[in-house]
Amino acid sequence: MIRFFNAGLDYQRLAGERRSPGDADHTGLIDLSFTIESGGFRWLTGASGAGKTTLLKLMYLALPPTSGRIELLDSDPARLDRAGRALLRRRIGVVYQDFRLLNHLSAFDNVALPLRLARRKETQIHADVTELLRWVGLADRLAHRPEELSGGEQQRVAICRAVVGRPSLLLADEPTGNLDDEQAVRLLHLFMSLNQLGTTVIIASHNLSLIERYRAPVLELQHGRLVYHG
Amino acid sequence: MxxxxxxxxxxxxxxxxxxxxxxxxxxxxxxxxxxxxxxxxxxxxxxxxxxxxxxGARHVLTIEVPDPGASVQAASRITRLDAVLTALRQQPALSGVRALSPAELGHLLKPWLGDARTSGDAGIALPGVIMAQGDTHPHAVAALRQELDQIAPGALVETGGGLAARLTTLTESLxxxxxxxxxxxxxxxxxxxxxxxxxxxxxxxxxxxxxxxxxxxxxxxxxxxxxxxxxxxxxxxxxxxxxxxxxxxxxxxxxxxxxxxxxxxxxxxxxxxxxxxxxxxxxxxxxxxxxxxxxxxxxxxxxxxxxxxxx
Structure with missing residues (x-):
């Protein structure tokens, strides 16, 4: 369950608190209240600068709300200590718009990271990661570093990293932006499968044809406000 | 693989x-x-x-006996040096009591007197020097001085206490x-x-x-x-x-x-x-x-x- 109670994010206030003026340039969020049930699926839409990425940042705990409060996976992050928030993050898979892969690690090691943080056995990690990368068509790219992969390949690695730990919540920021239609459909099927297995999935996307094709409830933002949920 | x-x-x-x-x-x-x-x-x-x-310095006592060869009393054959040595050896708090031989004394004074003393032609009357180890507490030393002064008037008792204190200060600062x-x-x-x-x-x-x-x-x-x-x-x-x-x-x-x-x-x-x-x-x-x-x-x-x- 994800619940927002009049949650807002004022970047200027946050920049003052964190003494990082760069944050002040981003679009904030104003008074968001909504609930997404466990195992739900949502498209997150809105024009560029509407606050989609910021909303996802609140959900993957990269930023705290500056007003109101949120509940993620039945926990209130504000009441958790740092270690508790770290453990909560492990239950959230994120596909970043800019992939955020570690350039000094291979595709295999990038995907294996969440499993290694969770102290899984190496034999299990090897089996799961190899299988997943094979499934997205990267069986012959396991040892390649991100800089040796195309944009689409990097995106697939990023998606594999987000889903390899079978997260309770999957957040994706324009996950199909660098993929061709066939790959995009294939990955959406992967997200749907995870959703059917109980993972809550929220995908921020501009791709209206994809949203039309896979109908699901939509969260629409405009200038940091939620203007439609349904 | x-x-x-x-x-x-x-x-x-x-x-x-x-x-x-x-x-x-x-x-x-x-x-x-x-x-x-x-x-x-x-x-x-x-x-x-x-x-x-x-x-070494903390427990060393040096006793100088002026006119060491003179008799304690006019009729006596006991020299002042021997009398002081005997008195010191009877002190339970002292050990290693011994008089420096003329050769040792000459060696000690060589930087100042050259070979004059050892060759026996010096006109300087040197005191007898006795080394001992023991209690160098000021009270003990004062009591010893008093006792020795009665046996051989003019006998001096010196300790390494002052040197030890300065050494201690130097060591601590280093x-x-x-x-x-x-x-x-x-x-x-x-x-x-x-x-x-x-x-x-x-x-x-x-x-x-x-x-x-x-x-x-x-x-x-x-x-x-x-x-x-x-x-x-x-x-x-x-x-x-x-x-x-x-x-x-x-x-x-x-x-x-x-x-x-x-x-x-x-x-x-x-x-x-x-x-x-x-x-x-x-x-x-x-x-x-x-x-x-x-x-x-x-x-x-x-x-x-x-x-x-x-x-």
Whole structure:
């Protein structure tokens, strides 16, 4: 369950608190209240600068709300200590718009990271990661570093990293932006499968044809406000 | 196969092994350790010399008996020197009572009198000198003076107390200086490690951000950092300590005569090494452990503090 109670994010206030003026340039969020049930699926839409990425940042705990409060996976992050928030993050898979892969690690090691943080056995990690990368068509790219992969390949690695730990919540920021239609459909099927297995999935996307094709409830933002949920 | 190997060898997600400033940190810590080794050696040498000198000076009594060959009484054949010797030997608190022979006295006064005394043509009346070891407390010495003055009027009792007090002051100030140098060296080493850790954090900010976002706890990030910095600092400490050893051997050899401590009869490096105090032998290992500990603590503290900036 994800619940927002009049949650807002004022970047200027946050920049003052964190003494990082760069944050002040981003679009904030104003008074968001909504609930997404466990195992739900949502498209997150809105024009560029509407606050989609910021909303996802609140959900993957990269930023705290500056007003109101949120509940993620039945926990209130504000009441958790740092270690508790770290453990909560492990239950959230994120596909970043800019992939955020570690350039000094291979595709295999990038995907294996969440499993290694969770102290899984190496034999299990090897089996799961190899299988997943094979499934997205990267069986012959396991040892390649991100800089040796195309944009689409990097995106697939990023998606594999987000889903390899079978997260309770999957957040994706324009996950199909660098993929061709066939790959995009294939990955959406992967997200749907995870959703059917109980993972809550929220995908921020501009791709209206994809949203039309896979109908699901939509969260629409405009200038940091939620203007439609349904 | 390659992939299996890759998956079995724990990778380095933060990219610590790819650091570019490793050698600089090792070199700076080695230089600090070198200085620390010298300061440590200074401390040890001061303590050893002071213990040796003070051990002798603190308990030595020198008794001078003017006109030592004269009889105690007109009809007596007992000389003043013998009477004083007898009285001193009866003192339970004194030991090692003995009069210096004319040859010893001549040797002692040679710098001032040349060979004149030993050749017997000096016109100077020299006192008899008696050495003893025992209680040099002022009250005990005053009582002894009084007793000896009755046996041989004019007899002087001197102690090494004044010299011992000055030596103690000198030793304490030298040891305090050595301790201050060690503290300064440790503080500089800690600062260097802190700067290096902050540089490392800035260099790996993105990787840390990503790992943090994937659910790494603060200790998951701080511990590898601390281990790596401790490894580098420990290596620097060991190298600095080892580099200081030849210098310490050389200085030890220079100071050997000054210390008047018996040395191995054998010559060469082996004998020199055998003469080194145990603490200096253990110096490189001690410095390695201390440098590693400083590195570990500073890295942990710095990384954990830095991570507070992340949500």
């Amino acid at each position: 390659a992939n299996q190997r890759r998956s079995r060898a724990r990778p380095d997600p933060i990219g610590l092994r790819a650091a570019t400033h490793d050698r600089l940190l090792i070199a700076v810590v080695a230089a600090m350790s070198f200085l620390a080794a010298l300061a440590m050696a200074g401390n040890v040498a001061t303590s050893t010399l002071a213990a040796h000198w003070l051990g 040891q305090a200086s050595a301790a201050a140098i060690l503290l300064i060296v440790a503080a500089v080493a800690a600062s260097v490690v802190g700067v290096s850790v902050r540089a490392g954090l800035a260099q790996r900010r993105e990787a840390i951000d990503i790992i943090h976002g994937l659910g790494a706890r603060d200790r998951d990030i701080a511990s590898p950092f601390a281990r790596e910095i401790a490894r580098q600092a420990g290596l620097g400490g060991l190298l600095g300590g080892l580099a200081a050893l030849p210098v310490l051997l050389w200085l030890g050899r220079l100071a050997a005569g000054f210390a008047l401590v018996p040395h191995s009869a054998a010559h060469g490096v082996g004998a020199m090494l055998a003469d080194m105090p145990t603490l200096l032998w253990a110096g490189p290992v001690v410095l390695m452990l201390v440098a590693a500990l400083i590195g570990w603590v500073v890295a942990q503290t710095t990384v954990l503090g830095w991570l507070r900036h992340l949500a």
